[in-house]
Amino acid sequence: MKRKVVSVMLSAVMAATLAVGCGSSSNDSSSGSSADSSTDSSASTETSADSSADTTAAADADTAATVNSYAGEINFMHFSTSEEVAGKNGGADAFRTAIAQWEEANPDITLKQDILANDDYKTQIATKAAADDLPDVFLLQGMNTISWSNQGLILDLSEYITGSPYASAYNMDYLVPFTTGGKYYAFPALTGGTCCVVIYDSQMWSDIGYDAFPTTWADVEAAAAAFASSDQYADVDTIAFGNGGQWQMNSDFISCLAYQYTGTDWYADIIAGGGNSKFTDDAFVAALTETQRLFKDTSIFNSNFNSVTNEDAREYFIAGDAAAFIGGNWDWSYIYDNLKTNDPDKFANMKVAVLPKVADGTYTDNFQNIGLGYGVAISSKVASDPDKLAACVDLAQYLTGPAFATYVGANYALGGFCSADVDLSAFDQQTVDFYNFSYVDNKGCEIYDSYVDGSVWSVLNTEMQEMTNGSKDPATVAADTQAAYEAYLAG
Numbered sequence: 001m002k003r004k005v006v007s008v009m010l011s012a013v014m015a016a017t018l019a020v021g022c023g024s025s026s027n028d029s030s031s032g033s034s035a036d037s038s039t040d041s042s043a044s045t046e047t048s049a050d051s052s053a054d055t056t057a058a059a060d061a062d063t064a065a066t067v068n069s070y071a072g073e074i075n076f077m078h079f080s081t082s083e084e085v086a087g088k089n090g091g092a093d094a095f096r097t098a099i100a101q102w103e104e105a106n107p108d109i110t111l112k113q114d115i116l117a118n119d120d121y122k123t124q125i126a127t128k129a130a131a132d133d134l135p136d137v138f139l140l141q142g143m144n145t146i147s148w149s150n151q152g153l154i155l156d157l158s159e160y161i162t163g164s165p166y167a168s169a170y171n172m173d174y175l176v177p178f179t180t181g182g183k184y185y186a187f188p189a190l191t192g193g194t195c196c197v198v199i200y201d202s203q204m205w206s207d208i209g210y211d212a213f214p215t216t217w218a219d220v221e222a223a224a225a226a227f228a229s230s231d232q233y234a235d236v237d238t239i240a241f242g243n244g245g246q247w248q249m250n251s252d253f254i255s256c257l258a259y260q261y262t263g264t265d266w267y268a269d270i271i272a273g274g275g276n277s278k279f280t281d282d283a284f285v286a287a288l289t290e291t292q293r294l295f296k297d298t299s300i301f302n303s304n305f306n307s308v309t310n311e312d313a314r315e316y317f318i319a320g321d322a323a324a325f326i327g328g329n330w331d332w333s334y335i336y337d338n339l340k341t342n343d344p345d346k347f348a349n350m351k352v353a354v355l356p357k358v359a360d361g362t363y364t365d366n367f368q369n370i371g372l373g374y375g376v377a378i379s380s381k382v383a384s385d386p387d388k389l390a391a392c393v394d395l396a397q398y399l400t401g402p403a404f405a406t407y408v409g410a411n412y413a414l415g416g417f418c419s420a421d422v423d424l425s426a427f428d429q430q431t432v433d434f435y436n437f438s439y440v441d442n443k444g445c446e447i448y449d450s451y452v453d454g455s456v457w458s459v460l461n462t463e464m465q466e467m468t469n470g471s472k473d474p475a476t477v478a479a480d481t482q483a484a485y486e487a488y489l490a491g
Contacts, residue, residue, distance in 0.1 A: 065105035065398055070391035075135040077114040077128075079121040080190075088337035089330050090412030091190035098404045102395055109391060119245060126454070129153055137392050140186045140377035142177025142450040143457070149185050155378040158184045160393045166401040169418045177450045178375045186375025187400040188417040191408055193329030194370045194438050195447045196256035196355055198239070199317065200324035203349040207232065213324065213353035217294060220356055224300045227323060237302040240322035241295075242313035244306065246461040247449065249291070249468065252310065252327055253355075255448035256369045258287035260361030264445060271451045273489050279460075279482040280475075283362075288467065288474035290358050295468040306465050320346070326355070332434055333412070350430055352437050365443040372417060373450035376400055415439065452488065459484040 080099075084092035103111050114135065116124055122141065128134050129144070134153055148154050161167065161175070161184045171192075178186035200213045208226040210219075224238040243249045259267070261283040269277035278284075295301055302308070302316060310327045317325035318338055325331070332352070339347035354366045376396040382389050398404075405420035413427050413435045424432050449457045460481045466472040 065102045065403070066394050068106050068109065068387075068391040068394055070387040071108035072388065073110045073112055074137060074388065074392060074395065075112050075114070076395070077116070077121070077125060077135040077138040079116055079118045079139065081115050081117055083117070084330075087330075087334045089333055090408050090414045091193070091330075091416075093411070094404050094408035094416075095190060095399060097407055098399050101403060102398050106391070111395075134379040134381075136379055136382050136388070137395055138377055138379070139189060139374040140178065142373050142375070143453055145178050145185050146180045147453060149180055149183070152380055154185050155380045155383060155389075156183045156185060157187065157378065157393070157396070160397070161187060164397050164401070166397060166418050169402065169405075169420075171417060171419060174372045174417050177371070177373060178377075186377040187396045188372035188375045189400050190372060190374055191329070191412075191414040191416050192370060192372050192438075193414060194368045195251045195328040196253065196326065196367075196369050197329065197332055197434075197437065198324055198326055198353040198355060199314075199332055199335055200351055200353060201317070201320075201346060201349050202351045203346075204233065204236070204320075204323040213351070214356055217290075217300075217356045217358055220300055221298055223323075224298065228299065233323070236320070237316065237322040238300045238324065239302075240313040240316040240325045241301050241305045242308040242310040243465060243468070244309045244312070246465055247457070248310050248327075249464045250449050250457060250461050251369075251447055254287060254291050254464070256355050256367050256445065257291065257358065258284060259365075259367045259445045260358050260363050261287045261290075263363045267446055267448070267451075270485070271446070279485060280478045285474050285478045286360065288464070288477055290360070291464070292467050292470075292474055296470050306469055318343075318346075329414075329434075329438065336430060336434075347430070352434055354437075354442055366441070367445045368437065368442045369447040370438060370444045371447060371450060373447060452485065456481060456484045456488050 076099075078095070080089075080092035080095040082096075085096060099111070099113075103109075114124075121139070125134070125138060125141075126144075129148055129151075132153065140148070140154065145154075149156075161170070164170070171188075174188040174192065175184050178184055178188065198213055202212070205211075205213060205223070208223060208230055210223060214220045214223060220238065227233045227236055227238055241248070241253070262277075262281070266277045266281070266283065269275075270279075295305060302313065302322065305313070310331060313322070314325050314327055314331050314335055316322040318335060325335070335350065336347075339350055354368050357364060376399055378389070378392045378396065382392050400417045402418055402420065405416050405418040408414045408416060409420040409422040410426075413422050413424065413431050415422070422435070424435060427435070448460075460477065463472055463477040463480055467474060467477050
């Protein structure tokens, strides 16, 4: 069976605002760089070719890299580290494989890579933007598009995207986070994956009487009581979650749960700054209130959820200390590989589900947030050198084109900006199930922090941590977030 990798479309009114990305996709706690990198923050060095897997899937004419006339250096900053590849992050593997192919085709160009773990990357790229010292080519997070384009830091890539040799295969909906004023500022990069998936051990849930993961939070609470009262699972957490980095509650939880209260139009208006929607609206406050209740007033989650990372939390699940885990597609890839290698029985029981439904929500769709929150962007300063600019554009097109899409589809059943056929018959049931979860069975919604601005999310993320610890009430969190949002809109 073959299916074309496509984005999960929202309702007609939201179709133009699909495609976003997660606050983080890192499996790493350390950083690396290519051997010819001049990075000052890397703990080790590596050659990008070292991480290149078998490239036969991208060897046909459609995926051949162009030989550019430019000879010189290109500074390139990204977060596809070797640690992510080792953790079976399909996007990172395909990205680094495409980089190595492009380098091989362009021996006269020195691609100086500064490769950082995701959290470090976000800090460093923001510092460079503030100093007007962005690399030639880098990954742009959607929430920075408007402010950085207004400052003249990033190049308008509209003509290179619409005029790309691969344009007919692009999913243009993925451009939304990188669009402002009718112009495109990045080629959507890496994979279109979810930031909110429940991964669970079906045998553990069957042992307490559940044939599948519950569809409502009320049933999850009942399951938590059942786990606690059982001799076998008395010390097991029902769901593992890690919010130590603060972004996880945003990307991996409330930006999916809140749609059950607000629907999709609400956030479309927040993105557009239309003024009809506010973070202080009753629906969003209700989402915050339910989030606080679930984490503070029930026994569903591990008690240390605000002090551990999602990487820590997924290890709880792998070890059997939790019956389920909530994270993103990168976590699914890591857990999949770990269990397949080390625990075949648990691997056979690995299943996925959407976030359960709230009792007082208006919208009952099976929501899962999906998209591409990062894009390959080019510093505006590169425009002064036409040959270098042409090489940078070619690099951006190649890393987001058929070479990447073919590789990531064939090896991981994932999709990117450029569509490709995926032969699902080549994959096991877990992979097919996750493909259908991501691209077929559920309704897509935006991931909050792929839009708007980091100044808004800094307030929400910090205060949600306080809220779920019990030191701040939801209405205050909403009011403070709205104040940050209005300050952002005011410029």
